[in-house]
Amino acid sequence: xxxxxxxxxAPPKPPGPPAPPPPKNPGFxxxxxxxxxVVVKPGTTVIEAAKAVGIDIPYYCYHKRLSIAANCRMCxxxxxxxxxxxxxxACQMPVAEGVTVKTDTPRVKDQQRATLEFLLxxxxxxxxxxxxxxxxxxxxxxxxxxRQPSRLDVPKVMKGKRVELGPTxxxxxERCILCTRCVRFMREVAExxxxxxxxxxxxxxxxxxxxxxxxxxxAGNVVDICPxxxxxxxxxxxxxxxxxxxxxxxxxxxxxxxxxxxxxxxxDVTYRYRPRENDAVNEEWMCDDGRTSxxxxxxxxxxxxxxxxxxxxxxxxxxxxxxxAAEVLLPHVAAGSLAVLLSPVxxxxxxxxxxxxxxxxxxxxxxxAGGRADGWQDDFLKRADENPNRKxxxxxxxxYGLAVRPFADLVAAAGAGKVKGLWAVGTEVPDAxxxxxxxxxxxxAQSYGDAALAQHAAVLxxxxxxxxxxxxxxxxxxxxxxxxxxxxPKGESxxxxxxxxxxxxxxxxxxxFASGREVFAALGPQLGSALGDFAxxxxxxxxxxxxxxxxxxxxxxxxxxxxxDRVPSETTEDYRRAMSRTS
Amino acid sequence: MPxxxxxxxxxxxxxxxxxxxxxxxxxxxxxxxxxxxxSRDANPDILARKRGGFGHSDNVTxxxxxxxxxxxxxxxxxxxLVPREDGKPRCVACYMCAxxxxxxxxxxxxxxxxxxxxxxxxxxxxxxxxxCIVCGFCVEACPKDAIRMDSGEHTxxxxxxxxxxxxxxxxxxGPPVSYQYDPWLRRGSPSIPPDKLEEMRAxxxxxxxxxxxxxxxxxGFSVRALAAEAKDRAQAARK
Numbered sequence: 001x002x003x004x005x006x007x008x009x010a011p012p013k014p015p016g017p018p019a020p021p022p023p024k025n026p027g028f029x030x031x032x033x034x035x036x037x038v039v040v041k042p043g044t045t046v047i048e049a050a051k052a053v054g055i056d057i058p059y060y061c062y063h064k065r066l067s068i069a070a071n072c073r074m075c076x077x078x079x080x081x082x083x084x085x086x087x088x089x090a091c092q093m094p095v096a097e098g099v100t101v102k103t104d105t106p107r108v109k110d111q112q113r114a115t116l117e118f119l120l121x122x123x124x125x126x127x128x129x130x131x132x133x134x135x136x137x138x139x140x141x142x143x144x145x146x147r148q149p150s151r152l153d154v155p156k157v158m159k160g161k162r163v164e165l166g167p168t169x170x171x172x173x174e175r176c177i178l179c180t181r182c183v184r185f186m187r188e189v190a191e192x193x194x195x196x197x198x199x200x201x202x203x204x205x206x207x208x209x210x211x212x213x214x215x216x217x218x219a220g221n222v223v224d225i226c227p228x229x230x231x232x233x234x235x236x237x238x239x240x241x242x243x244x245x246x247x248x249x250x251x252x253x254x255x256x257x258x259x260x261x262x263x264x265x266x267x268d269v270t271y272r273y274r275p276r277e278n279d280a281v282n283e284e285w286m287c288d289d290g291r292t293s294x295x296x297x298x299x300x301x302x303x304x305x306x307x308x309x310x311x312x313x314x315x316x317x318x319x320x321x322x323x324x325a326a327e328v329l330l331p332h333v334a335a336g337s338l339a340v341l342l343s344p345v346x347x348x349x350x351x352x353x354x355x356x357x358x359x360x361x362x363x364x365x366x367x368x369a370g371g372r373a374d375g376w377q378d379d380f381l382k383r384a385d386e387n388p389n390r391k392x393x394x395x396x397x398x399x400y401g402l403a404v405r406p407f408a409d410l411v412a413a414a415g416a417g418k419v420k421g422l423w424a425v426g427t428e429v430p431d432a433x434x435x436x437x438x439x440x441x442x443x444x445a446q447s448y449g450d451a452a453l454a455q456h457a458a459v460l461x462x463x464x465x466x467x468x469x470x471x472x473x474x475x476x477x478x479x480x481x482x483x484x485x486x487x488x489p490k491g492e493s494x495x496x497x498x499x500x501x502x503x504x505x506x507x508x509x510x511x512x513f514a515s516g517r518e519v520f521a522a523l524g525p526q527l528g529s530a531l532g533d534f535a536x537x538x539x540x541x542x543x544x545x546x547x548x549x550x551x552x553x554x555x556x557x558x559x560x561x562x563x564x565d566r567v568p569s570e571t572t573e574d575y576r577r578a579m580s581r582t583s
Numbered sequence: 584m585p586x587x588x589x590x591x592x593x594x595x596x597x598x599x600x601x602x603x604x605x606x607x608x609x610x611x612x613x614x615x616x617x618x619x620x621x622s623r624d625a626n627p628d629i630l631a632r633k634r635g636g637f638g639h640s641d642n643v644t645x646x647x648x649x650x651x652x653x654x655x656x657x658x659x660x661x662x663x664l665v666p667r668e669d670g671k672p673r674c675v676a677c678y679m680c681a682x683x684x685x686x687x688x689x690x691x692x693x694x695x696x697x698x699x700x701x702x703x704x705x706x707x708x709x710x711x712x713x714x715c716i717v718c719g720f721c722v723e724a725c726p727k728d729a730i731r732m733d734s735g736e737h738t739x740x741x742x743x744x745x746x747x748x749x750x751x752x753x754x755x756x757g758p759p760v761s762y763q764y765d766p767w768l769r770r771g772s773p774s775i776p777p778d779k780l781e782e783m784r785a786x787x788x789x790x791x792x793x794x795x796x797x798x799x800x801x802x803g804f805s806v807r808a809l810a811a812e813a814k815d816r817a818q819a820a821r822k
Contacts, residue, residue, distance in 0.1 A: 128677030128726045129703045158770070161700060238693040238703050241678040548682065 023097050033101040046090035046101055047075060057103055058112060058141050060119070060227045061179035062091035065283060066188055072179045073115045074141070078102040087111055109145070116146040119177045122157045122202055123228075126175060131236065132229030134243040138177070159205050165195075166214030168234055168288045169223060173205040176230035182206060182222035189285060190218040190380075206230070217382065220288040224274060235292055236272045245271055247545040248486035251473050253345060253466060254290035255375070256385040257282065258475030263294070263467055265486045266547060270297045270467050276543060281479065287382045289375070294467075300449045302462040303491025309456055316459070318492050322502035325423075325444040325459045330507075332421030332442065333362050339410055339419040340364050342397070343426020344371040344387035346463075347471030348480065349519040350496030351389070351396035353511070354425040356523060357500050359400040361507035362423065366403040368410040369393055373430040383476055387428070388466075392474035399526040407431065414438055423503075425496050426463070427453035446499045462493035469495040470516040472536070480534040614641060629653065653810070659719045659732040661739075662710055664754040667767065668783045669775050672755050673729035676705040680721035680730055688714035689721060698773045700766040708751035712738045728760060736813045761787040 024030040028039045033046070036053045047057050048064070060072035068091055076087035080100040087108065090101070102108065120138065127133045159173035180197060183206065187193040194214050198207045208214050223233045242264070250263035252273060260276035273294055275286035305321035307314045316324060332338035340358040342351055358364050369390070377384035397404045411434040413419040420441060427447040429435045435453050445457035448465045466473075468489040474480045489495070494502075497519050504511040513519045520536050596602050618640045624632040629652050635641045645652060654660065664672045676693035694706035715738075721730050734757060741747055761768060761783050767775065768784050775783070 128675045128679065129701065133677070155769075162702065238676070238695055240693075241682070243682065244678070 021098065029095050029097050031095045031097070031099045031101060034103055038095070040095055043094050046077060046079070046088075046093050046095055049095045050090065050101070050103060055103055057090045058137075058145060059091050060137060060177060061181060063181055063184075063225060066181060066184040066225075068092045069180050069184065072119070072177065074112065074119075076111050076115070077108055078105055112141075112145040113148060116141055117148060117151070120146075120150065121152055122174070123177065124156065124174045126172070126229065130172075130175065130229035131232045131238065131242075132175075132226070134241065136229060137227040157202050159203075163207070164213075164234070165208055165231075166216075166219055168220050168291070169214055170232050170234045170237060171206060172230050172232070173207075175228050176206055177228055178204055178206070179227060180206075181225045181227070182231060185222055185225055186214075186216065186219070189221070190216050192216040192218075194219075195222070217287050217289065217376075217378070218285060218380070220291045221275070221285050224284075233272070233291070240266060240271050242547075244547045246486070246547040247274070247543070248467070248484050249276060249539050249544050250466065250483040250486065251388060251481050252286060252290040252293065253388040253473075254287070254293035254386060255381075256383040256387060256390055256476035257381050258388055258473050258479070258481050259286045259290055259381060260481065261286065261290075262543065262545075263483075263486050265467065268487045268490055270294045270486065281475065281481070282381055285381060287380075289382065296449055297465050297467045300451060301490060301493065302447055302450045302454060302460060303493055305462060305492060306460040307458070309458065321459065321461055322499070322506040325461065325503050326506035328442055328444050328458050329362060329421055329423055329503075335420070337418065337420040338362055338364060339413065339422050340367045341370050341407075341410060341422055341424040341426075341429075342367050342393055343424070343428045344369060344385075344390035344393045345428050345465075346393075346426045346496045347389060347466060347469065347483075347516070348392040348396060348474055349469075349471045349516045349523075350425065350500065351393050352399065352523040352526065353497040353500040353504070353513070353519055355396045355400040355402055357504040357507065357509065357511070358423070359402060361504045361509050364402070366405050367397050368405050368407055370407050370424070370426065370429045372428050385476065388473045388475070391476055391478055392472070392480075395474060395527055395530045398530075399523075399528070407434070411437055414441055424453055424457075425500060427451075427457075429453055444503075446496050448493075461499045462491060463499060464489040464493045464495045468493070469497075471495070471497075472516075472520065472534075474531070478530070478532075480531040482536065482539045484539060618642060651810070654735050654737075656735075658735060659717050659722075660734045660736050661712070662715075662721070662730055662732055662749070662754055663734050663757045664705075664708060664751060665729050665731055665757065666755055666759045667765075668759045668761060668786070669767075669779065670759075671699070671774075672704060672708070672751065673727050673760065673765075674705050674708060674725075675701055675703045675727055675729070676708070677703075677726065679724040679726060683720045683724040685718060685720065686714045686716045688712075696774075700770040700772055705751055708754060710749045710754065712747045712749055713744060728762070731757075733757070734813075735810055739813070739817065763787045763789055 025039050029042050029044070030037060030039050031049065032038070033050045033053060034055055036055070038049045038053050040049045040052060047059060047062060050057050057075045057077060059075040061069045062075060070089040070092040073089065075090040077090045078101065079088045079093065081096055082088045090103070120142065123138065127136070127139065130136070133139065161172055161174060163171040163173060165171045178197060183195045183197060186195045194208050194212065194216055195206055196209070197204050199205060220233060223231045245264040245266045247262040247264050250261045250273070252259040252261045259282035260278040261273040262276050263273060264271045273286065273291050275282060275284050277284040305316040305318060307316045307324060329338060340354070340362060342354055346354070355367065358367055371387040371390065373386070374384045375386045376382060394404055407430055410419065414437060422438065422441045422443045424443060424445040424447070427445050427449070429452060432452055438453060439456035443453065443457045444459045444461070445454050446461045446463040447454040447457070448463050454460055466483050467486045470483070470485045472480050472482055495516065497513060497516065501511040501513055513522065517536055524536070621638055621640045623642055624634065624639050626632045629645065629650060632643065633639050634643045664674055667673055676691050678691055681689040681691050688711040690707065690709040691705050692707035693703050696702055696704055719732055722732050738747065765787065768780070768787055771780055
C-alpha cells in the first residue's frame with residue numbers, strides 16, 4: 001500500500017520566472033543609462049553610474065559623503081525594473097544587472113518640473129539679497145529643468161529670516177528646501193548632532209535644540225553643502241558677490257593638517273576659504289578656525305620696508321633695504337652673536353632659500369623655529385600645531401645641515417647675552433611675552449603683519465603670504481602640497497624667498513630667482529627623497545574658477561586704471577592669438 | 584518734409600525756364616516777408632509752438648538758457664536711486680547693475696540692516712557718470728526697480744571730475760515707489776511706524792507686467808518739476 005502511494009518521481013516544478021541571465025561582466029554590474037552601457041561595481045547608485053558616462057541627474061539632497069535621504073525627489077528616473085513602472089530615486093537605487101535607466105523621457109522631465117515647482121512654492125525670491133546667488137542649485141535647476149512661472153496664489157509660508165544658529169552660521173528658514181544635508185552632516189561627519197528638523201509639512205524648519213547654539217567647530221561646512229541660500233556664513237555674509245571672485249587652489253594655513261582650499265579673491269582682497277576636495281587630506285571639509293584664518297592676508301600688512309623702530313621709523317626704498325639688512329647683520333656674523341628665527345608659516349621654498357642664506361651667508365649652525373602657539377586638536381582634521389609648514393621647516397633645515405631649536409632656547413640665549421642679532425623669516429612667535437624680551441636684539445625681520453616682533457625690528461622687510469606666491473607646504477604627515485598665487489604681492493612686499501635671496505645677494509651669495517618654481521627647481525634636490533614623488537606642477541585643475549574681473553572703475557573706488565586680476569596665461573589675448581595662428 | 588521729385592521729362596513751362604525762376608523768387612520772397620514782419624510763436628509749451636504757418640516766423644530757434652526743450656519721457660537721464668516712502672533706498676545691493684554695466688562704472692558695497700526685512704542695503708553706491716555710457720542696462724537689470732533714469736535731466740556739467748562721481752546720498756532722490764510684493768510691506772518693519780506702514784501699503788501698486796513709460800506709473804512724477812528742481816539747485820549753487 002505504502003509502496004503504491006510512493007510517487008515514481010518528483011512532479012515537474014511549475015514554471016517560474018526565468019533564471020536571471022549571467023552577468024555580462026562578472027564581478028561588475030552592467031546596465032544601460034540613456035542608451036549608454038555602464039559597467040560599475042555592485043552597489044553603485046544610478047546617479048554615480050550615470051555620472052560615469054557623463055549624464056547629469058539633478059539632485060539636492062544627495063551627497064556622496066553623507067547617507068542617502070532621497071527626500072528631495074529631484075533625481076527620479078525611469079528604471080526598467082521598477083515595480084509598477086514607478087519613477088525611482090537615482091540617488092538611492094543601486095544599479096542592477098541588465099537594468100535600463102532613462103533620465104530624459106517626458107515623464108522624468110515632467111516630474112523634475114513638478115518637483116522644482118513644489119520646492120520653489122514657498123521659496124522666497126530673495127536672490128537679490130541671498131548670498132547663494134551664483135552658486136545656487138535652485139537657480140541652476142530652475143533654468144535647466146523648469147522655467148515655469150509660479151502658480152501660487154496664496155501667501156507664502158513665513159518662517160524665521162535671520163536665525164543666528166551659532167557664531168559662524170546664519171540660517172534663513174524660508175529659503176530652506178529641507179534636503180537635510182546639514183542635519184546629516186552634523187550627525188555623520190561632525191558627529192555632533194546639533195541640527196534637526198522641527199515641525200511638519202510646509203512648516204518644518206531646520207533648527208538647533210532650544211537654547212543651544214550650533215557651535216561645533218565644523219559647522220561652517222553646512223554652509224558649503226547647503227544647495228540653496230538657507231545656511232550662510234556669518235563671516236562672509238553680504239561681503240561680496242561670488243561671480244566677481246576668482247578662486248585660486250590653495251592650502252589652509254590654520255593648522256598643520258593643510259586642508260586643501262579654494263582661496264576666493266577679488267582685487268587683491270581675500271574674501272573667504274572654501275574647502276577643496278582631497279580624499280587623502282580633508283575629504284572636502286574644513287574647520288571653522290581655518291575658514292576665518294584668511295584675515296591676516298588682508299589686514300595689518302606691512303607694505304613698505306622700514307628702518308628703525310617706533311618714532312624713528314623711516315621707509316626704506318626696495319633697492320636699499322637688503323643692503324641695509326646685511327649691514328645690520330654682518331657685525332653679528334663676525335661676532336658669532338647672530339641667531340636665525342624661521343617661521344613654520346612660511347612656505348617650503350621660503351625656508352629653503354632662508355636656510356641656504358643662513359648656512360652659507362650668515363654662517364650659522366642652527367636655526368630657531370618660531371611659529372604660532374599650539375591650539376586645540378581633535379581626532380578629525382584640526383591639529384594642535386597651528387603652523388602649516390613645520391615639517392617643511394624641519395626638512396629644509398635638515399637639507400642644509402642646520403639644527404632646529406625651539407623658540408624658548410632663543411629667548412634663553414638672548415637673555416644670556418649669547419645672541420645679539422636676529423634674522424627673523426616670518427615674525428610669528430608662540431609666546432608674545434617672550435617676544436618682548438627679544439626687543440633688545442638687533443632684528444632684521446621679514447614679516448607679513450606689523451605686530452609683535454616686527455615692531456622691534458631694526459630693519460623690517462615686507463613679506464608676501466601664501467596668497468601672493470606660488471609655493472609648497474608640507475603638512476604634518478610629510479605630504480607636500482602646492483598652493484598657487486592668487487594675486488600679485490601687495491605694495492612692495494615680496495615672498496620670503498625673494499627677500500632672503502636679495503639678502504643673500506647683499507651678503508655676496510650668487511642668489512637670484514624669478515619664481516617659486518625656479519627656487520624649487522634649484523634647491524629642491526637638496527631635500528633628496530624627503531617629499532616622495534611630489535612634483536611641483538602637480539596641482540589638480542578641478543574647480544578653480546575665474547570670476548568676472550571688473551575693469552578698473554578708475555576714480556570710483558580708488559583702483560588704478562588698467563588694474564587687472566591675475567589671469568592665467570591660457571586665457572590671455574596673446575595666447576589666444578598664438579593658438580589661432582597655429583590652428 | 585522730403586521734397587518729392589517726379590522723374591519725368593520737363594514740361595513746356597519748365598523747359599521755358601523763366602517762369603520757374605520767377606516762381607522760385609516768389610517763394611523766397613514769401614518766406615522773407617513772413618520772417619521780416621512776423622515773429623516766433625511765444626507759446627511757453629515749446630513742443631506745441633506753431634512754426635511757419637500764417638502769422639508765425641519760420642525761425643524757431645530756442646533762446647537756450649531761458650527756454651529749454653523738454654526731453655522725451657523715455658529719455659535716459661541722470662540715474663536716481665529710487666527711495667521707499669521711509670526714505671531708505673529700494674536697492675538691496677544685489678550687484679546686478681554693476682554686473683551688467685558695460686562701462687563698469689557702478690561701485691557698490693553692501694551692508695546689513697539690523698531691523699529691516701530686506702536685510703541688505705548699499706552702504707556705498709557710486710556711479711561714475713564720466714564712465715557711464717547711458718545705455719540703461721542697469722535699469723533693466725534691476726530686480727527691485729531701485730535704479731531709474733527717469734529724472735529727465737542730463738548729468739549736470741562740472742568743473743571737477745570728482746563732482747561727476749555720484750554717491751548714494753546724491754543719487755537717492757525723486758518720488759518714492761512701493762509695490763505690493765515689497766518685503767517691508769508684506770512683513771512689516773520695526774523701522775517703520777505702523778500707521779506709516781498702513782499708508783504705504785495703501786499706496787503700493789501691483790507690479791507692472793507690461794512695460795510702459797515710468798513717468799506715467801509714478802504718481803506725482805513730472806519731468807518739469809524735476810527740471811525746475813534742478814534749475815533751482817543750480818541757482819542756489821551759483822549764489
